[in-house]
Amino acid sequence: MTTSLPREDRIRRALELLRNETTDKFDDVVEFEPGEFTDPVLAQEERDHIFGVVPSIVAHSSELAKPNDFMTVTMPRNNLIVVRQKDGGVKAFVNLCRHRGALLEEKEKGRCRIFSCAYHRWSYDPNGKLRTITRDTTFGDVDRSEHGLIEVPCEERHGFIWVVDNAKATIDVASWLGGEMDAILAEYHLDDYVCAKAGGFDEPTNWKIMQDAFLDGYHIQYAHPNTAGKIIHTNVMAFEDFGRHCRFIAPRKSIDRFLEEDPGEQRLDKHVTETHFLLPNSTLLRQPDHFQLLTFRPHPSDPTRSRMEQRLIVPKVEDSGLEPARWERLWDKNWDILLAVLHSEDFPLLRESQRGMASADAGGMMLGRNEVANQVFRRETRKLLAAGRDAAQ
Template sequence: MTRPIVPREDRIRRTLDHLRNETTDEYETVSAFYPDEFTDPLLAGRERDLVFGRVPSIVAHSSELPRPNDFLTLQMPRNRIIVVRQRDGGVKAFVNLCRHRGALLEEQEKGRCRLFSCGYHRWSYDTDGSLRAVTKDSTFGEIDRSKYGLVELPCEERHGFVWVVDDAVPKKEGTGIDVADWLGPDLDPMLAEYHLEDLVAFRAEGFDEPVNWKIMQDAFLDGYHIQYAHPNTAGKHIHTNVLTVEDFGRHARFISPRKSIDRWLEEDPGDRSLAKYVTETHFLLPNSTLLRQPDHFQLLTFRPHPKDPGRSRMEMRLLVPTVSASGMAEDEWSGRWQKNWDILIAVLHQEDFPLLRGSQQGMASANAGSMVLGRNEVVNQIFHRELRRLLT
């Protein structure tokens, strides 16, 4: 269902009203939850199968695979995979495993190659997944090579991102992936307007943390912790507990005001754009936060560990205009974004991760008891509501 989209400047003015009145958007209820949601191996298995095995999630920005035969490898919740740019410009995803005796096919995290060649008995595969060569094949015996190509996963490139469904068995006829349908009529055109495909990933890095993926994801939808957990960093620049939220019934988007907007609390901003005073954040179910800053984007993804509910991998990507689009000299450009990146990394490692590790340890207490999400934690409520929906 499409609903009327409120223009951004109107949503920013609603945020200003929240600041004036010390209010924020609120969910209809508080919601209790239990610690075993973050420790139960059975639930973790259902999440892998019913969430990541069914719906598209982002694995890379297109600029990380700029040329034919560029690849990257990663651990999805259900499969180790290779994502590789095709000679025709498309992108495919395969299970990263040799079909002879199951050796790990590609060990590098990223690279470029014309063939994937197995280290065990040197079978090789084309980057389109087909089995190219069986070594000593006069003695190996007859096999139907078309049956021993790499196992392919549904993969689609859209809005500058590569999306994968982590299950080789299509749920329906067709390719098993439809990102536009998954994003829905509200969010799909919004992402198209951002032209994310014109940006480049200045840096993309992953962090393996001893924390459940939902604890991680929750922390990056949370406008309530800023001044308490980040008093000397983000808390200085961003208001705490003030969000203006659009609930798209699966995904969501919200405005968070910077403190620089305060000059317009008294003075009437008239018709001028207040976009530079806010961050607009998108929650993309199941596991991504996309932040739209005045001059760049940031993508955060959170992926469950394939076995241990108490572990996950976070990836962070800084998506910025290319050097030529920025009009900056190359070293000015890289200096600027490197500084931005370093600040983000410091806050993550020094402030967020220690808190979240402690949270995971606490959840393992035998008598942890129930906990509660407040009405002010709207986007966390949407995340947990939609996850429950996917699991039932």
């Protein structure tokens, strides 16, 4: 655990690491087995003991801006409908009619005053209450208060909507984040931002391979030589370990003028990218003028598949100082660049990594001392799995 330094002090520490051609490091190299990315038993444990226990982000608040706005989410354990309530709160329900189990809502997002099942037209209010049983005089007696939609724990905090993927669980995002990370996110006022762009991608890759790639500052010049490798320094991270969560600053190459020159009182924040890992499955990148949120979810049954979602979280038009058309062009261009890198560089590499992990004689593998955020990810998911196994005994 570390005590957080002011941002400019942390940036100067990253600059000093760069001058010394080094990075923050863990004590030891850590070994792991390729079976962690293919084992169906382990995948079930992850769904139950990680996603069924702890909060994870499913959306930015602005994506459900008005009452009755909804989105559907495929979580590792449940298909969910997440819906903004009349009182401004947010609830999440299992996306399933309580009559015969038909999927209640197929659209990815929308606005709806009533959720109606296509099979027999039973309907539900946005608060989950059973509203209509068609031809109820012939159906039989039903206590409607006992047959509303199944609710899962949901909480809105720091501009994000979080769920625990388990109807029997509880949720307390502040407690899960811990004092340091909760305070860090509060400082960003992300509830004053909007999600300008969002996209989801179903990939033939284990979720941990995906998450690992977006915590890794070691691969940049090798996997992205003509894109990110031209902008961000490789293998230089000023790192903070908060236990469950962590963050690190990576210097951009625009900072190089200060390798020999003392920056004095000059602010250096435009010369860095700051990455936050929020256990279990989110990477929040703080860029000089916006944020990106990357989330990675296991497939509900197949350990070799996962879903990545990317969100571009930016100042509102009225807060940006830009004309609406220019604002739109800026974030469209930014989004197109991000997608091009994902689809041409990241995804092909990770798909082949997953294919290689299936080799019968793959052998043991390792994380280096320099792969600090990856070590936190593995350390903390192993703790959750151990706690779940102990509780199940």
